[in-house]
Every structure is written in C-alpha cells, then in structure tokens.
Amino acid sequence: MAMEKMSIAKALNESLRKALDTDPKVLIMGEDVGKLGGVFRITDGLQKDFGEGRVIDTPLAESGIVGTAIGLALRGYRPIVEIQFDGFVFPAYDQIVTQLAKMHARSLGKIKLPVVVRIPYGGGIGAVEHHSESPEALFAHVAGLKVVSPSNASDAYWMMQQAVQSDDPVIFFEPKRRYWDKGELDTESIPGQLHRASVARTGTDLTLVAYGPMVKVCLEAAAAAQEEGKSVEVVDLRSMSPIDFDAIQTSVEKTRRLVVVHEAPVFYGSGAEIAARVTERCFYHLEAPVLRVGGYHVPYPPARLEDEYLPGLDRVLDAVDRSLAY
Numbered sequence: 001m002a003m004e005k006m007s008i009a010k011a012l013n014e015s016l017r018k019a020l021d022t023d024p025k026v027l028i029m030g031e032d033v034g035k036l037g038g039v040f041r042i043t044d045g046l047q048k049d050f051g052e053g054r055v056i057d058t059p060l061a062e063s064g065i066v067g068t069a070i071g072l073a074l075r076g077y078r079p080i081v082e083i084q085f086d087g088f089v090f091p092a093y094d095q096i097v098t099q100l101a102k103m104h105a106r107s108l109g110k111i112k113l114p115v116v117v118r119i120p121y122g123g124g125i126g127a128v129e130h131h132s133e134s135p136e137a138l139f140a141h142v143a144g145l146k147v148v149s150p151s152n153a154s155d156a157y158w159m160m161q162q163a164v165q166s167d168d169p170v171i172f173f174e175p176k177r178r179y180w181d182k183g184e185l186d187t188e189s190i191p192g193q194l195h196r197a198s199v200a201r202t203g204t205d206l207t208l209v210a211y212g213p214m215v216k217v218c219l220e221a222a223a224a225a226q227e228e229g230k231s232v233e234v235v236d237l238r239s240m241s242p243i244d245f246d247a248i249q250t251s252v253e254k255t256r257r258l259v260v261v262h263e264a265p266v267f268y269g270s271g272a273e274i275a276a277r278v279t280e281r282c283f284y285h286l287e288a289p290v291l292r293v294g295g296y297h298v299p300y301p302p303a304r305l306e307d308e309y310l311p312g313l314d315r316v317l318d319a320v321d322r323s324l325a326y
Contacts, residue, residue, distance in 0.1 A: 003186050009179040011153040012042050014187070015160035016080065020050050023078060026164060028055045029065055030082030030118075039084055040120060040179055062092035066117065070099055073113045078164060086121040086173075087130030093138075100169045101144035112167040116160075121149075122213045122263050123310055124177030126303040133300060134264035139171045140241040140273075146195065147241040149173040151215035153183040154191055155198075155238060162194040170194075173240075175213035195239040197247035203233030206257040206323055209248055209274060211237035214261045214311065221316040232320060240270050248274065249281050256287040257326075259319045261311055266294035288326035291319045 006014070019026045028043060034057040037044030047055035058065050062083060069079035083089045089096075096117065103111045123132035140147045146168055150156040156174070163170040192198060200215060201222050208218040215236045222232035235251050237243065252258050258278055260271035275290040293311045301309050 003184060005182055006153050006185055007180050007182050008153050008156045009040060009042055011157040011185055012160055013044060015157045017046060019164045020054060025076060026078045028080045029058050029069060031058055031060055031084050033057060033082050038082060062088055063095055066092040066095040069115050070113060073115050078114045080116045080118060082118045085131045086119055086133040086135060089119055097142050101142050105144060113169050114167050115169045116163045116172050118172045118174060120176040121173045122175050122177060123306045136173055136240050137264055137270050140270055145241060146170045148194060148239045149212035151212055151236050153185045157185055158190050159194055173212060178213050195242050195244060197238055197244035198236045200236045201234040203231040205231045205255055206320055207233045207235060207251040207255045208259050208261060209235045209237055210261040211240060213263055217313060217316060218261055220313055224317060225320055245277050248278060252278055252282045253285045256285055257323045258290045259293060259323055261293045261316055263295055263310060265297045266292045267297040269294055288323045291323050293319045
C-alpha cells in the first residue's frame with residue numbers, strides 16, 4: 001500500500017492532479033486558481049503542468065463561473081469550480097439552485113451535470129467579513145445537490161475523486177482551518193462511499209455526530225471525557241446531503257444518547273434535521289433528548305471574537321455532561 005502522511009490541502013491538490021491526469025474532460029475554474037495556485041494553494045502547480053486551457057483563471061464573477069461550468073457540463077466536460085471563500089458563493093446561488101440542481105429532473109433524467117463546486121468554509125483563521133461562513137444547510141435543503149465535507153486528508157483525497165466521478169452536482173465544502181492538519185493517506189485504498197458516514201472513535205455511553213472542522217473538536221472532547229470515565233463515540237458524517245441516517249441510528253441504538261455538533265448556527269441548522277430524524281427512528285432507545293451544539297444565530301463576528309462564537313471543547317463537553325445527567 002502507498003501510505004503517506006500529508007495535509008488536507010496537499011491531499012486535495014494531489015486528488016485534483018489525479019483527476020486532471022485521468023480524464024481529459026476534467027477542468028478547473030476559479031479566481032486565482034491558475035498562476036497563483038489558489039488563495040490556499042490547493043491548485044498550486046496544476047496550471048503549470050496541465051496548461052491554461054484546463055486550469056482556468058476566471059474573472060471575479062461567481063455567477064458567471066458557475067454558469068459557464070453548467071454550459072461546459074452540458075457539452076460533456078466535468079468542471080471543478082472553486083469559490084474562493086464561503087461568503088462569495090451567494091452571487092452564484094441562483095445558478096446553483098435554479099439550474100445546476102434542477103436540470104437533471106427537469107429533463108426527466110436525460111441531462112447530467114457532473115459539476116463539483118469547491119467551497120472553503122468555516123471560521124478559525126482570523127479572516128474579515130464574508131470569509132468565515134458556514135452555509136452548508138442552505139445547499140443541503142436543495143434537492144438535486146450532493147453536499148459533502150471531509151475532515152481528514154484521506155477523506156479529502158478520496159471524496160474529491162468520487163465527487164469528480166459523480167454524474168450529479170456536488171457541493172464540496174472544505175474546512176479551511178483544517179487545511180494544514182496532517183493525516184495518513186492510502187492512495188490505493190478507497191475508504192468508503194461518498195455519502196457514507198464513518199465511526200471516527202468507538203464508545204458506549206454517548207454519540208457525538210459532526211462533520212468537517214468539528215470532527216477534530218469532537219475527538220478531543222471524547223478523549224477528555226474518557227479521562228472522566230465516559231465512553232463517547234464519534235461519528236464523522238462526511239455527507240450533509242444525503243445523510244447516512246442508518247449509521248447514526250446504529251450508533252444511537254448502542255449509546256442511547258446523541259449530541260450533534262456543527263460550526264453553523266444551531267437555528268435551522270443540519271443538526272435540527274438529524275435530531276428530528278433520530279427522535280423518530282430511535283424514540284424507544286433514547287434515554288435523553290438529542291442535544292445540539294453550534295454557532296449562534298448572529299452574523300459571523302469580527303476575528304477577535306470568533307473564539308467566543310465557534311463551538312469549542314468546553315461547549316461540547318458541557319453538552320455531553322447535560323446529556324449524561326438525564
């Protein structure tokens with residue numbers, strides 16, 4: 001096996017390189033993705049190796065970028081679109097929701113739109129306004145889109161491969177504050193299907209469900225809880241649409257308690273859907289109400305206040321203690 005240790009950023013770069021090398025119909029488009037290699041250097045070196053016709057620097061026009069990608073997909077290409085920061089995706093929201101998500105159904109299945117929209121998302125990097133959003137629930141609510149987020153280098157590499165190969169449009173949220181976290185990557189063994197959750201840590205007393213940047217926080221919380229004699233299982237959701245409810249149900253039926261954690265505001269967040277579904281499916285197994293930990297229902301604060309806004313170890317452990325107290 002080809003085992004390597006690399007950062008999430010490097011894993012994404014290698015995955016995009018493999019996609020370009022494997023399929024001549026794969027293109028990368030976005031602001032500064034070419035000569036600069038992207039703001040976070042995820043596309044570093046790709047234009048040099050594959051040319052300006054495959055790795056394309058676009059104007060600062062997100063709606064035009066996604067609209068062009070839709071046209072290319074209709075002509076048989078597989079565009080990978082980069083939205084430079086999460087808060088910049090909203091000018092393209094119309095194209096994504098009214099065109100990208102609906103053309104397959106509108107054409108009764110005759111049209112496929114294999115477009116990947118890459119979005120660095122979340123806080124924790126001390127950025128300015130519009131650079132630290134978590135809009136995943138807005139896209140997960142829209143039928144016709146797959147919405148995923150890796151939490152480690154292995155998933156980043158393989159989920160990108162699977163997203164590019166998908167005939168359905170994929171919104172690929174990349175946890176920007178985890179870009180430089182390193183992990184083991186086996187470039188020859190696919191870890192699982194794109195929409196399947198995985199158990200990141202086993203436990204018996206309570207289940208923590210998270211995705212993207214919050215998986216690391218939950219693993220730290222589980223380790224801290226273990227020191228107090230509490231056995232906490234951590235489920236990495238990986239996909240927000242579709243959601244692997246079977247995996248969550250299996251865990252909750254074992255632990256009988258659930259806390260859902262995400263950076264996005266709790267109000268109308270993806271945790272609400274998970275809480276409702278688990279209550280329906282596991283009502284007679286639950287020994288405590290499903291709890292949620294997330295951001296507050298306010299605009300993302302200035303950088304100096306983001307540590308107060310983002311769910312951290314203490315807030316997750318408090319929810320664990322409250323659940324176990326029932």
